[in-house]
Amino acid sequence: MHVTRSTFDDVMVPNYNPANMVPVRGEGSRVWDQEGNEYIDFAGGIAVNVLGHCHPELVAAVQEQSQKLWHLSNVYTNEPALRLAKKLNDATFSERVYFANSGAEANEAALKLARRWALDKFGAEKDQIIAFNKGFHGRTFFTVTVGGQAAYSDGFGPKPGAIEHCDYNNLEQLASMMSDRTCAIMMEPLQGEGGIISPDPDFVKGVRELCDKHNALLIFDEVQSGVGRTGHLYAYMGLNVTPDILTTAKSLGGGFPIGAMLTTAEIGEHLKPGTHGSTYGGNPLACAVAERALDIVNDPAVLDGVVKKEALFRKHLEAINEEFDVFEEIRGKGMLLGCALKPEYHGRARDFMMAATAEHLMCLVAGANVIRFAPSLVIPDEDIVEGLARFKRGVAAVVNAK
Structure with missing residues (x-):
């Protein structure tokens, strides 16, 4: 059956508006479309393809595991899941892991765990969850309500309650909102969808202190910032602040869907049998691929390489900006970077993205005013x-078309 971009409009729900070209093959950081045109991939499947396309070791992991076991359900455990969980615990603060299929599901588990922990230890009145404006935590109804962008959560009826929002990097405002009723603070240690916003180090430390003061859990959503993306295995390691719960997905599977929630033994014990679950979570195929991806990324040479590649990106982006004067700043860390547009170009991030695509470069946006890069590490x-x-040719096309 021959399908094209126009087939999308005939068969798919219109909640996406994909590019006109249809990618069919990838290798490393290069992708080819149906016509055989070659693109360089700075989008990385939205910070997912941590080792590029068809990395030989990940291909081998899929092939090897696909001939053993694909799926069992959680009536049984399996070796790849146990090995991956042990490696995640060994590499981070965590002692217990819960597997899901996506970042949203890992966040859903984190929020449910926090509420259950508070109920068990302090009672039903300790239910307030505070998150941050412009934050993004997924598209389930709970996670999208906790996310700080009302446009994503409005229009679906009554929302889950006891969820409030604070401005990112505003410690004073957060302190005024918190009390012993606060059950958890959920935050990205580097805001992704909200515009690639880095946290002030004192802000992160202050959030941790406020959580300790009010017996609240600190949940770090590292779905986008984790697995080497910032040059640390997880971003919290570069901030010298340890969360109580951490969520990870995207890069964890190198392109294969998997998510995980990491926490301590003491907190984790509140998800007793029957309190939460996932049919596919922890399936052997996903865990085998993620184990291999984690092994490759959690290597000083790869992590140091991310820092060097960030410097190379910044050097060239600054040169582009000297010529065209379109960016207010280059934001982010490691291989999660954002070019924030000057006011005269506000609302036009998508125009730059489309112009880049026309020049055979795949990139992303983070809101209407930021062009985002999340390539392979x-x-x-x-x-x-x-x-x-x-990208420079794309920038020139937008600027000259004014």
């Missing part, structure tokens, strides 16, 4: 240089 330097040359 092992993208070759020559692909960075060539990709940014293409």
Whole structure:
């Protein structure tokens, strides 16, 4: 059956508006469409393809596991899930892991765990969850309500209650909202969808102190910032603040769907049998691929390489900006970077993204005013240089079309 981009409009619900080209093959940081045109990939499947496309070791992991076991259900455990959980615990603060299929599901589990922990230990009145404006935590009804963008949660009827929002990096406002009724604070240690906003280090430390003061749990949503993306295995490691619960997905599977919630033994014990679950969570196929991806990323050479590649990106982006004067700042850390547009270009991030695509570069937006890059952590330097040359042509096209 021959399908094209126009087939999408005939068969799919219209909640996405995909590009006109249809990718069919990828290798490393390069992708080819139906017509055989080649693109450089700075989008990384939205910070998912942590090792690029079809990494030989991940391909081998899929092939190997696909001939053993695909799925069992959680009536049984399996070796890849146990090995991956042990490796995650060994590499982080955590002692207990819960597996899901996505970041939203990992966040759903984190929020339910926090509420159950508070109920068990303090009673039903300790139910307030505070999150941050412009934050993003997924699209389930609970996680989208906790996310700080009302446009995503409005229009679906009554929302889950006892959820409030504070401005990111505003410790004073947070302190005024918190009390012993606060059950949990949920935050991204680097805001992704909200515009690639880095946290002030004192803010993060202050949030941790406020949580300790009010017996509240600190939940770090590291769905986008985790698994090497910032040059640390998890972003919390570079902030010197340890959360009580951490969620991870996206890059964890290197392109294969998997999510995980990490926590301590003491907190984790509140998810007793029957309190939460997932049919596919922890399936052997996903865990085998994620185990291999984690092994490769959690290596000083790869993590140091992320820092070096960030410097290369910034150097070229600054040169582009010197020429065209379109960016207010280059934000972010590691291989999660955002070009924030100057006021005269506000609302036009998508125009820049589309112009880049026309030059055969795949990139992303983070809101209407920020162009986002989330490439493979092992993208070759020559692909960075060539990709940014293409991006420069896209910038020129937008600027000159004014």
